[in-house]
Amino acid sequence: MEFIISILAGVLFATAIYNLLQKQFLRLVIGSVLLSHGAHLFLLTMGELKRGSPPILTEGISDYTDPLPQALILTSIVISFGITSLLLVLAYRTAEENNTDNMEQLRGNENE
Amino acid sequence: MIFTVLIPLLLACFIPFISKFKHKIHTGVFVLFIPLLVFLYFIQFVGSGFEPVRHTYNWIPSLGVNFDFHLDGLSLLFALLISGIGTLVVLYSIYYLDRSEPLGHFYVYLMMFMSAMLGIVLSDNVFVLYTFWELTSISSFLLIGYWHFNERSRYGALKSMMITIFGGLSMFGGFSLLSVITGTTSIQSMIANADVILASPYMPLAMGFLLLGAFTKSAQFPFHIWLPDAMEAPTPVSAYLHSATMVKAGLYLVARFSPVFGDYEWFFIIVSMAGIVTLCWASYMAVHQTDLKAILAFSTISQLGMIMAMLGFGTKAAIFAAVFHILNHATFKGSLFMVAGTVDHETGTRDIRKLGGLLTFMPITATLALFGTFSMAGIPLPFLNGFYSKELFFESTLGLQEGMGATASFLVDIIPYLAVLGSIFTFVYSLYFLFGTFGGKTQLDKLSKKPHEAPFGMLVSPGILVLGVILIGLFPSAVNGTFIAHAAEAVYGGEVVKDVYFWHGWNAPAFQMSLVVVGLGAVLTATRTRWNGIYQVLPGRLSVNKVYDAIMARIDTYSRNITTFYMTGSLRTYMAIILSTIVVITVGFMLATGGFTIDFSNLAPVTVIELAVALVITVAAVGTIFANKNVAAVLIVGVVGYGVALLFVIYRAPDLALTQLVVETVSVALFLLCFYHLPKLKKRNESMNKKVVNAIISVGFGAMMTMIAISAHSSDWFGTISDYFIETSYSLGGGDNVVNVILVDMRGLDTLFEITVLGIAALAIYTLIKSKTRKGGK
Numbered sequence: 001m002e003f004i005i006s007i008l009a010g011v012l013f014a015t016a017i018y019n020l021l022q023k024q025f026l027r028l029v030i031g032s033v034l035l036s037h038g039a040h041l042f043l044l045t046m047g048e049l050k051r052g053s054p055p056i057l058t059e060g061i062s063d064y065t066d067p068l069p070q071a072l073i074l075t076s077i078v079i080s081f082g083i084t085s086l087l088l089v090l091a092y093r094t095a096e097e098n099n100t101d102n103m104e105q106l107r108g109n110e111n112e
Numbered sequence: 113m114i115f116t117v118l119i120p121l122l123l124a125c126f127i128p129f130i131s132k133f134k135h136k137i138h139t140g141v142f143v144l145f146i147p148l149l150v151f152l153y154f155i156q157f158v159g160s161g162f163e164p165v166r167h168t169y170n171w172i173p174s175l176g177v178n179f180d181f182h183l184d185g186l187s188l189l190f191a192l193l194i195s196g197i198g199t200l201v202v203l204y205s206i207y208y209l210d211r212s213e214p215l216g217h218f219y220v221y222l223m224m225f226m227s228a229m230l231g232i233v234l235s236d237n238v239f240v241l242y243t244f245w246e247l248t249s250i251s252s253f254l255l256i257g258y259w260h261f262n263e264r265s266r267y268g269a270l271k272s273m274m275i276t277i278f279g280g281l282s283m284f285g286g287f288s289l290l291s292v293i294t295g296t297t298s299i300q301s302m303i304a305n306a307d308v309i310l311a312s313p314y315m316p317l318a319m320g321f322l323l324l325g326a327f328t329k330s331a332q333f334p335f336h337i338w339l340p341d342a343m344e345a346p347t348p349v350s351a352y353l354h355s356a357t358m359v360k361a362g363l364y365l366v367a368r369f370s371p372v373f374g375d376y377e378w379f380f381i382i383v384s385m386a387g388i389v390t391l392c393w394a395s396y397m398a399v400h401q402t403d404l405k406a407i408l409a410f411s412t413i414s415q416l417g418m419i420m421a422m423l424g425f426g427t428k429a430a431i432f433a434a435v436f437h438i439l440n441h442a443t444f445k446g447s448l449f450m451v452a453g454t455v456d457h458e459t460g461t462r463d464i465r466k467l468g469g470l471l472t473f474m475p476i477t478a479t480l481a482l483f484g485t486f487s488m489a490g491i492p493l494p495f496l497n498g499f500y501s502k503e504l505f506f507e508s509t510l511g512l513q514e515g516m517g518a519t520a521s522f523l524v525d526i527i528p529y530l531a532v533l534g535s536i537f538t539f540v541y542s543l544y545f546l547f548g549t550f551g552g553k554t555q556l557d558k559l560s561k562k563p564h565e566a567p568f569g570m571l572v573s574p575g576i577l578v579l580g581v582i583l584i585g586l587f588p589s590a591v592n593g594t595f596i597a598h599a600a601e602a603v604y605g606g607e608v609v610k611d612v613y614f615w616h617g618w619n620a621p622a623f624q625m626s627l628v629v630v631g632l633g634a635v636l637t638a639t640r641t642r643w644n645g646i647y648q649v650l651p652g653r654l655s656v657n658k659v660y661d662a663i664m665a666r667i668d669t670y671s672r673n674i675t676t677f678y679m680t681g682s683l684r685t686y687m688a689i690i691l692s693t694i695v696v697i698t699v700g701f702m703l704a705t706g707g708f709t710i711d712f713s714n715l716a717p718v719t720v721i722e723l724a725v726a727l728v729i730t731v732a733a734v735g736t737i738f739a740n741k742n743v744a745a746v747l748i749v750g751v752v753g754y755g756v757a758l759l760f761v762i763y764r765a766p767d768l769a770l771t772q773l774v775v776e777t778v779s780v781a782l783f784l785l786c787f788y789h790l791p792k793l794k795k796r797n798e799s800m801n802k803k804v805v806n807a808i809i810s811v812g813f814g815a816m817m818t819m820i821a822i823s824a825h826s827s828d829w830f831g832t833i834s835d836y837f838i839e840t841s842y843s844l845g846g847g848d849n850v851v852n853v854i855l856v857d858m859r860g861l862d863t864l865f866e867i868t869v870l871g872i873a874a875l876a877i878y879t880l881i882k883s884k885t886r887k888g889g890k
Contacts, residue, residue, distance in 0.1 A: 001715060001718050001719075002715055002716060002821075002822075003715065003822055003825075004718060004722070005726070005759075006818050006821035006822050006825070007818050008729060008730060009821060010814040010815060010818030011733055011734070011814060012729070012752070013810075013813055013814040013817045014810045014811050014813060014815075015733040015734055015736060015737060015810070015814075017809060018737055018806055018810035020687055021684050022684075022806075023684065026742075026745070030736050030745060030749055033752075033753075033779070034733060034736065034749070034752065037753065037756050038817070040756065041756065042821055044759075044760075044763060044765070045821055045825060046821075046824060047832070047834075048716070049716045049763050051716070053764060054766050055764075055838065055849070055850035055851055057838070057841060057842055057848040064834075064850065065764045065765070066834045067837055067851045067854055068833070068834045068837060070767065070768055070851045071851050071854040071859060071862075073765075073768055074767060074768055074771055074851065074855060075855070075863065077768070077772060077775055078771070078869070078870060079866055079870075081775045081778070081870075082869050082870045082872075082873035082874075084779055084782075085782055085873060085877060086876055086877055088783065088786045089786070089876075089877045089880050089881065090880060091786065092786045093880050093881070093883075095789070103684065104682060107681040107682060
């Protein structure tokens with residue numbers, strides 16, 4: 001199963017990168033969201049999948065899944081959420097100020 | 113001795129204050145005593161029983177970089193030249209420069225230069241020598257650009273800077289190699305270890321770098337081009353830097369290191385050929401110039417070439433002649449520059465086509481010029497020092513036969529002829545300079561001022577130098593015995609006592625060569641206007657200057673082209689470059705080191721639910737690319753997010769699933785909020801090429817990440833540390849939820865800063881939205 005999740009993470013990365021290479025700011029935001037999903041899955045497979053109970057200590061159970069990647073992912077989710085919302089507002093403000101969300105048009109003047 | 117070197121620099125600090133009184137007294141008057149003091153200090157060493165003096169002052173002892181000053185015959189000769197001519201130049205400049213000029217700057221630069229030059233010739237430490245070397249480049253740059261409002265001055269200053277610093281840096285490379293090879297930074301120890309250096313495989317490289325530095329500084333072909341352009345400097349500067357001192361720094365370097373490389377055949381070939389070619393080319397070019405100072409500049413180049421050639425010959429006679437000519441050239445060339453400056457000062461032009469017949473107006477100047485030029489031309493008269501060294505030069509070209517390789521012995525055969533050829537042109541331009549300025553018809557209508565004799569003070573310095581020319585000419589043996597011989601011994605490494613006589617008899621080959629020079633030179637001078645057309649053919653369109661200009665222009669254009677090629681300003685290009693670099697390097701490295709492994713043994717079983725969720729996520733992710741409506745895109749992204757949350761559920765991560773669900777919901781809401789204001793998602797109207805490139809990069813990146821994930825999973829090098837967290841979660845952290853205990857207890861710092869990130873993001877969003885009203889929106 002780890003390999004399938006690895007491939008899934010790869011697919012997420014690929015689609016994220018494809019979106020990042022587009023012109024529209026929106027697609028860039030979508031790309032970054034997909035990228036963070038990919039990264040989270042990537043982290044998750046680094047621990048071992050499905051080797052025990054959820055990491056909540058219970059009487060009689062000694063086999064738990066790896067809690068460390070989960071903690072890391074949790075941190076990462078929050079951070080990427082912060083970044084995503086900032087990017088979104090930035091996209092909104094950029095489009096409002098410049099009347100475009102085309103990255104090619106946001107390049108500014110030549111020779112700058 | 114360190115104070116002698118630093119005195120000019122230290123006292124220069126006071127010059128700006130003194131120069132405020134320039135309306136009453138010329139600043140130069142105060143400056144005059146500085147070089148005089150230095151000169152008087154060094155003159156005490158002159159004598160037949162001279163022994164090298166050594167002083168050490170620590171600077172960076174841990175790196176072996178110290179002010180080690182070593183005063184031997186060669187250093188003494190140069191130190192006397194620098195301080196002596198320095199005194200005369202300051203004296204001359206008092207009359208040459210007007211009080212309205214920024215004199216403070218001038219003398220500060222000049223004293224800085226003097227310190228640097230003394231530092232070069234006295235330093236025994238290669239890195240200290242290099243420091244002073246670059247200081248001469250910098251002060252020379254400042255002095256050439258003294259009249260900075262003049263465009264030609266700035267061009268000349270920049271050019272000399274580029275070329276000499278280029279050489280200086282390569283010399284630094286040579287020094288570094290030498291000090292690595294020998295393990296010492298002292299030149300004297302390097303000379304003592306010459307056999308170690310000669311045995312090293314890096315020796316040719318070190319020598320090449322060193323010679324490049326010497327050739328650029330001493331204006332050897334093809335690096336001579338900066339010197340004629342440096343003539344935009346005030347004439348005292350040209351007289352001092354660009355005839356007597358700085359341009360001889362390269363000669364000093366070659367002379368200093370010739371005990372190290374002297375036995376190497378290619379040292380002979382490179383140095384003597386560079387010298388001879390420079391001698392011939394520059395003396396040939398000098399005849400073509402119309403500016404007095406340009407004639408003198410090319411003349412300086414050719415004379416430097418002659419000395420360089422003799423240093424390359426490396427025989428006892430040649431070294432002696434080279435050192436002797438260093439002194440002689442400094443005296444007559446210094447006086448000639450001052451003469452040219454005087455003519456310029458009194459007539460308002462340096463153009464030889466406008467000048468002529470000044471003998472009647474400026475008889476004293478003309479007499480000084482006569483001695484200078486005749487000495488330069490090497491006319492056989494017993495009171496001209498130039499003749500002695502020229503004859504010694506001819507003599508040394510003839511005595512080169514011992515033990516040379518094939519290439520070298522071929523050169524040995526042609527060198528005397530080339531030497532005569534160069535000397536003939538030397539004769540021609542010397543007389544051209546003299547008669548073009550002082551002979552012929554007067555053209556008063558072309559002059560802006562009515563010419564008259566220069567003030568007495570302006571004639572003192574060239575007068576003293578010409579006196580030197582005559583005295584050395586009359587008593588060559590006295591001068592040689594006292595300090596030229598010591599200098600030559602320092603270079604040659606053995607006893608070089610040589611008496612110089614004027615008369616060797618009619619049959620002496622050197623004298624016959626001198627006669628050929630005078631005879632052919634006289635003929636060529638008389639017919640100069642007839643063969644002048646040859647310059648349309650030989651330099652013609654070929655010019656080293658054009659090569660230099662083209663190189664500089666190309667560097668500009670090419671670097672601009674390269675920058676505009678990849679600095680497009682387009683985010684996509686940068687992303688593409690960054691990502692493909694990551695992919696190429698990572699995949700390449702993995703394949704090269706066999707990093708890709710796959711191991712099916714330790715895998716969780718595949719279930720239908722997981723497969724279904726993975727499939728949904730895949731379809732949704734790919735769908736984002738094809739979605740053309742805002743809402744559709746948001747929903748599809750939401751599907752991916754909820755799908756991932758579902759995977760978290762399946763993989764026993766309740767906290768993650770919870771957070772992911774909430775965050776995804778809020779994100780989707782935010783997306784919708786923003787998308788409402790944003791322009792509509794557009795159909796991508798990109799070219800097929802770009803799409804293909806994008807697809808290749810993204811698929812490559814995805815594949816790379818999969819590769820890494822699989823390889824990482826398949827190579828289990830060490831166990832997890834999570835057992836510790838699970839075991840101690842309750843006993844140390846007091847909680848059952850291990851993930852939460854890790855977040856707030858075991859790794860609480862992560863959480864603190866993650867909170868900070870959220871806070872900053874919130875503040876930034878607030879600011880972004882608020883700033884709208886201040887700027888007035890659209």
